[in-house]
Amino acid sequence: MxxxxxxxxxxxxxxxxxxxxxxxxxxxxxxxxxxxxxxxxxxxxxxxxxxxxxxxxxxxxxxxxxxxxxxxxxxxxxxxxxxxxxxxxxxxxxxxxxxxxxxxxxxxxxxxxxxxxxxxxxxxxxxxxxxxxxxxxxxxxxxxxxxxxxxxxxxxxxxxxxxxxxxxxRGAEVPERLPDADPEPVSLREPDLADVAGQLEARWAIEVAAAGGHHLYLKGPPGVGKTLLAERLPGILPDLGAAEALEVAAIRSLSGLHVGSELPRRPPFASPHHSATVAAVVGGGSAIPQPGAISLAHRGVLFLDEAPEFSARTLEALRTPLESGRIELARVRAVASYPARFQLVLAANPCPCGQSGLRSNACTCTPMAVRRYGERLSGPILDRIDITQTLRPMTQAYLRAARGSAESSAVVAARVASARARQLERLAPLGYRTNAEVPGPVLRQDLPRPGGVALLDQAVTRGLLSARGVDKTMRLAWTIADLAGAAKPRQTDVQLALAMRRGDEIEEVRCG
Ligand SMILES: [Zn+2]
Structure with missing residues (x-):
């Protein structure tokens, strides 16, 4: 033997x-x-x-x-x-x-x-x-x-x-063969915000989302720039740290994707199509489950275009990873666990046909169909969204005037980076990195009280804001203050934060 x-x-x-x-x-x-x-x-x-x-x-x-x-x-x-x-x-x-x-x-x-x-x-x-x-x-x-x-x-x-x-x-020399050199580094290929003319409010929403790590919901008819903006979010996020980059590369390696000779320092971007299977989005497979789009978006951005068109099962499956930053995929013989801490960007048309809100106003949807369409995004998903931004079509004349004047991603990224640095200084002792991660109780008890809190109390009294809504607004107000370099949110920051999530709030109230 x-x-x-x-x-x-x-x-x-x-x-x-x-x-x-x-x-x-x-x-x-x-x-x-x-x-x-x-x-x-x-x-x-x-x-x-x-x-x-x-x-x-x-x-x-x-x-x-x-x-x-x-x-x-x-x-x-x-x-x-x-x-x-x-x-x-x-x-x-x-x-x-x-x-x-x-x-x-x-x-x-x-x-x-x-x-x-x-x-x-x-x-x-x-x-x-x-x-x-x-x-x-x-x-x-x-x-x-x-x-x-x-x-x-x-x-x-x-x-x-x-x-x-x-x-x-046997100890002999084996001639070394190397795979082709890396393709162009990802950082050079990231689309730039300078290409997006107009939509100043939505650009601001993207900037705030990047600065505080907030999930974002973009609403508007087709062609107003929802996808253009979502694709540019990773480009204004800070570089990944060494440990984060290694995680991102390891997930790519497990998915059979190209991993080059340098760690990927830029946050990834994943945008599964709404017809993708649950397994493709959250991970799955028979023997030992493989990572899905949510894990490929780990430490980066997950963009769901036409979000209401995703299957109810897929949207439901996002719930746990949104809470825990991980996904556990159980099979008979194994439970595979993958990290999935992503920033979520949802985009939706105002109605199923997409025409409502356009100047032509050729929408043929019944009010019932429009309502059902909106309701497909369930409460648990929308609960996680801090910013809801509506985009409106812009006139050609406006676009022509705005062209060439848009700020580049580099300029915006610099503001985002300093806002992140402020957060880290304040939140690291509490165990958090971004405003979006801070739980309600910590927000209310362990951080200084923002100016203009009375505004929030009024909104609650008038039924415009839920208790959860107050927390979300506070988180946003902190991010806005961080972007402005303020020590703590001022009354104007709270007002801005209220405005940024109002669309969402009105809907919540209407739905009871
Ligand atoms: Zn319609």
């Missing part, structure tokens, strides 16, 4: 666990058994590895009883990336390569039937985990070398075939 050992990494959500892969060869009738909770893909691994080995010129699959054990057995394992570790263990057990180098390495990679090594998902979180555990080397498909080298403290080797893997394990 001969033994070989290698290591890989099991991924459930973003949680990575080192997996020991042992192969024992000898005794018994020639057959291959994989133990340790394999899913269908792992069983296919047996056939794939057998063919790959045969076609690699390194030998044939052992004509004995081959037992492959993946442990810990209790960990659900899925995916094709265990191939490389399985084959490495087999090569050791077959005396083709020495064990030595494998003792300090993790391997990730799928093999093709011809013995080539193919790209897989999740290399970045896997290599991160290995580095944390003190493993010295990571052997990954060459396609992921740049991505894996984002992790410090571990030596990364790229391989393109089993031949190269064998050479590496």
């Amino acid at each position: 001969r033994l070989g050992r290698a290591r890989s990494v099991g991924l459930v959500g973003l949680q990575a666990t080192l997996v020991d892969v042992e192969a024992s060869v000898g005794g018994g009738l020639p057959r291959t058994v994989i133990v340790g909770l394999p899913d269908a893909a792992l069983n296919e691994a047996r056939e794939r590895c057998r063919a790959a080995l045969g076609n690699s010129g390194l030998g044939t699959w052992p004509q004995h009883l081959v037992t492959i054990n993946l442990s810990p057995a209790s960990l659900p394992k899925a995916g094709t990336h265990f191939d490389l570790a399985i084959l490495a263990a087999i090569l050791v057990a077959s005396d083709v390569v020495p064990q030595l180098r494998l003792d300090d390495s993790v391997l990730m990679g799928e093999v093709g039937l011809d013995g080539s090594v193919r790209p897989v998902r999740g290399v970045l979180p896997a290599v991160l985990r290995a580095a944390e555990a003190g493993v010295g080397h990571a052997i990954v498909p060459w396609h992921h070398v740049r991505e894996a080298r984002l992790v410090e403290g571990i030596t990364v080797h790229g391989v393109g075939s089993l031949q190269e893997l064998a050479a590496l394990l």
Whole structure:
């Protein structure tokens, strides 16, 4: 009986666990058994590895009883990336390569039937985990070398075939092949606010949303610039910190998206179409659920255009992540948890046909249809929205006059950054970073009392504002004060904040 050992990494959500892969060869009738909770893909691994080995010129699959054990057995394992570790263990057990180098390495990679090594998902979180555990080397498909080298403290080797893997394990030099250099950095491609003429109120709403981290609801007929503005929100948000950027990159890696040789420092933007499935929006899939758009928008912006057109199930599924900043996706064998702390931007037409509010006024919707359309966005979602902004069509003459005079994203981003710095100074001792995160009680008891609070009391007495509405207005007033560089909200800031969420409030009152 001969033994070989290698290591890989099991991924459930973003949680990575080192997996020991042992192969024992000898005794018994020639057959291959994989133990340790394999899913269908792992069983296919047996056939794939057998063919790959045969076609690699390194030998044939052992004509004995081959037992492959993946442990810990209790960990659900899925995916094709265990191939490389399985084959490495087999090569050791077959005396083709020495064990030595494998003792300090993790391997990730799928093999093709011809013995080539193919790209897989999740290399970045896997290599991160290995580095944390003190493993010295990571052997990954060459396609992921740049991505894996984002992790410090571990030596990364790229391989393109089993031949190269064998050479590496024997201590030979393997010529390095690198994936294509990164495409143009995202920061250079972010759309600029300078392109949006007019809509001064809505531009201000975007700025306040960015400064305080507030969720935003843009209403208006088609063509007034709702999408243009929403797409420009990430461009005025501050850069991500190193830890945040690593989270964003790890989620991209798990989704099979490109991860370059630099951490993504700009906040991501995700805008799923309203016909997207619940799984595509919040995450899902059969064996171990994959991240959805809400996780790809983590630390960035999730934009739902034509929000009332999303299915009720999708909108309902947003509730928990909006509260907790995470999504848990439970399946029979595994619960995958993904971060999903995004800034939400909803956009909606005033009515199903979209024509109401336009100058032509060609709307054909019945009042009933208009009401139902508005009601599709349920209370729990709208409860989370701090700013409701209505956009109106602008005349061509106005647009012509406004063209070229719009502020650029860089100018607005600078104001946002200083407002964020003020918040951090005030809120960090309380454990928060942005005004939008501050819970009602903290807002009322632990922060200085804004000027003009009497205005809020009046609004409550007149039935224009609910208790929750008071908190939202206070949060907004703080952000407006932060943008103005004021020590605390003044009466005018409270008035402005009231105006910014009035559209929402009137509706709440009307609906009882
Ligand atoms: Zn209509």
